[in-house]
Amino acid sequence: MFVSIESLSFKYPGSKECVLDNLDMEIAKGEVLAILGESGSGKSTILRILAGLEEPECGIIRADGQTIVSDRVFTEPEKRGMGMVFQDYALFPHMTVEQNIIFGMGKIARKEKKSRLDELIHMVRMKGYEKRYPHELSGGQQQRVALARAMAPRPKLMLLDEPFSSLDANLQSSIRADVKDILSNSGITSVFVTHDKQDALSIADRVIVVEKGRIVRNGRPRDILAV
Ligand SMILES: Nc1ncnc2c1ncn2[C@@H]1O[C@H](COP(=O)(O)OP(=O)(O)OP(=O)(O)O)[C@@H](O)[C@H]1O
Ligand SMILES: [Mg+2]
Incomplete structure (x- = not known):
């Protein structure tokens, strides 16, 4: 843009x-x-x-x-x-990594959700962490998930x-x-x-x-x- x-x-x-x-x-x-x-x-x-x-x-x-x-x-x-990432990364604490990222996608077809999720998880190197909650991640990992969530709707x-x-x-x-x-x-x-x-x-x-x-x-x- x-x-x-x-x-x-x-x-x-x-x-x-x-x-x-x-x-x-x-x-x-x-x-x-x-x-x-x-x-x-x-x-x-x-x-x-x-x-x-x-x-x-x-x-x-x-x-x-x-x-x-x-x-x-x-x-x-x-x-x-436009997508935004703030300094306090504000992931939803009651949602897992994967749920946080899917939330960011907004309304898209279910089939597409899975492939987009894989793509984003791969992009931010969080494979294997999909089911973890934010408090089970390091600050840098949380930051990467926040970035994935913001990029999910392809801003x-x-x-x-x-x-x-x-x-x-x-x-x-x-x-x-x-x-x-x-x-x-x-x-x-x-x-x-x-x-x-x-x-x-x-x-x-x-x-x-x-x-x-x-x-x-x-x-x-x-x-x-x-x-
Ligand atoms: N909601 C608000 N109401 C009134 N003044 C505000 C508000 N938000 C920020 N300001 C004032 O506007 C100016 C610029 O604020 P801004 O948040 O853009 O600064 P910044 O460069 O991001 O600073 P920092 O590095 O501390 O985050 C500051 O003087 C601040 O006090
Ligand atoms: Mg500021």
């Missing part, structure tokens, strides 16, 4: 300050884009607006040639074909909000490699938010650095984040 954001401004209701100030951004089809910035810079807000969880004051968002947000248009979140754009922040350092580096492989093998356009330079360096094709709701840098990770 190709996405363009034009002159996007946003304020939370009741707050005086603009969280996003006249933001422009493009995301190429198949690209993995990292949004990097300090706490409070507006990173999650950008994802929430893309997902349709917030409506901006002004600005235009286009996805795959269609306007999904403008002063006259607002496409409902479930019609946007055209994946939004990942600090997906590694609750993992310890060892797990972070292995899951980074996993997620990079999963995203690039699937060719899916992805935007992920982080405040960790290493995340951006190891996963992203391009990095946007946000400060106080404005883009201050935009380019290749190794150019922007070189030390």
